[in-house]
Amino acid sequence: MRNQPEKTSCFEIKALGEYTKIYKNVLPDEDDETITANLEFRIRLAKDLWIPITVKYDTERSNFLGFLNITYNFGRI
Numbered sequence: 001m002r003n004q005p006e007k008t009s010c011f012e013i014k015a016l017g018e019y020t021k022i023y024k025n026v027l028p029d030e031d032d033e034t035i036t037a038n039l040e041f042r043i044r045l046a047k048d049l050w051i052p053i054t055v056k057y058d059t060e061r062s063n064f065l066g067f068l069n070i071t072y073n074f075g076r077i
Contacts, residue, residue: 015040050070054066
């Protein structure tokens with residue numbers, strides 16, 4: 001065993017892009033294609049408890065969207 005404590009991150013940032021296409025049953029006021037640029041900030045509250053905050057930027061309409069989730073990992077494989 002090591003004398004050093006396990007090194008775990010307390011804060012993570014993930015950048016990604018998203019493309020969404022609706023092939024059937026598009027509503028009259030809905031776009032059939034959407035492209036967004038996303039950033040996800042994750043803050044660790046406990047060993048298996050995270051609070052991810054996702055910020056999406058709609059490139060076509062220049063809108064920012066924000067989403068807040070709570071994630072808990074029940075087990076590890």
